[in-house]
Amino acid sequence: MPKITPVELRTMEFKKVMRGFDAEQVKTYIEQAANTIEESVLENKRLSERIQEYEKLESIIRDTAIQAQQRLKAEEERAKKESELIIEQSKQEAEKLLDEAKKEREKLTNELATLKTERDRFVVLFKGVLNSLLLMLDEEEFLKPPKEDKKLKQE
Secondary structure (H helix, E strand, O other): OOOOOHHHHHHOOOOOOOOOOOHHHHHHHHHHHHHHHHHHHHHHHHHHHHHHHHHHHHHHHHHHHHHHHHHHHHHHHHHHHHHHHHHHHHHHHHHHHHHHHHHHHHHHHHHHHHHHHHHHHHHHHHHHHHHHHHHHHHOOOOOOOOOOOHHHHHO
16 A cells, blocks of 8 residues: 555545535545644654664764773783883893892802901911011010110210
């Protein structure tokens, strides 16, 4: 069945018969029906336009949400890479500091060993000097009065 527009409804001509309906009443009723259909068509058009607007908004919101998710994912990946880089740099710095500390400890250990060796040599030398002095004292050379110096006498 073909659709009837309000204009077709208004312009429709019926054939006249003897025992028909009141022509004025039929025209009035058809006009009311045409107005109702016209309002329905306009309302349908308005609602269709609103639906299109909502569909556009829905599309914009969906696209925005997808973009936000993509940005969030990209930011998470960037932050993860950055944190991994910071951790790696920190590990390298820690290893460097540890190596430097080990080298410094080794250097100080060597210096300490050298100082102990020098101390031991000094102790041996000092003991030798003291023993020599004790021997000299035992020989009583130092117990004898000192000889006067000729230069001191001449003065």
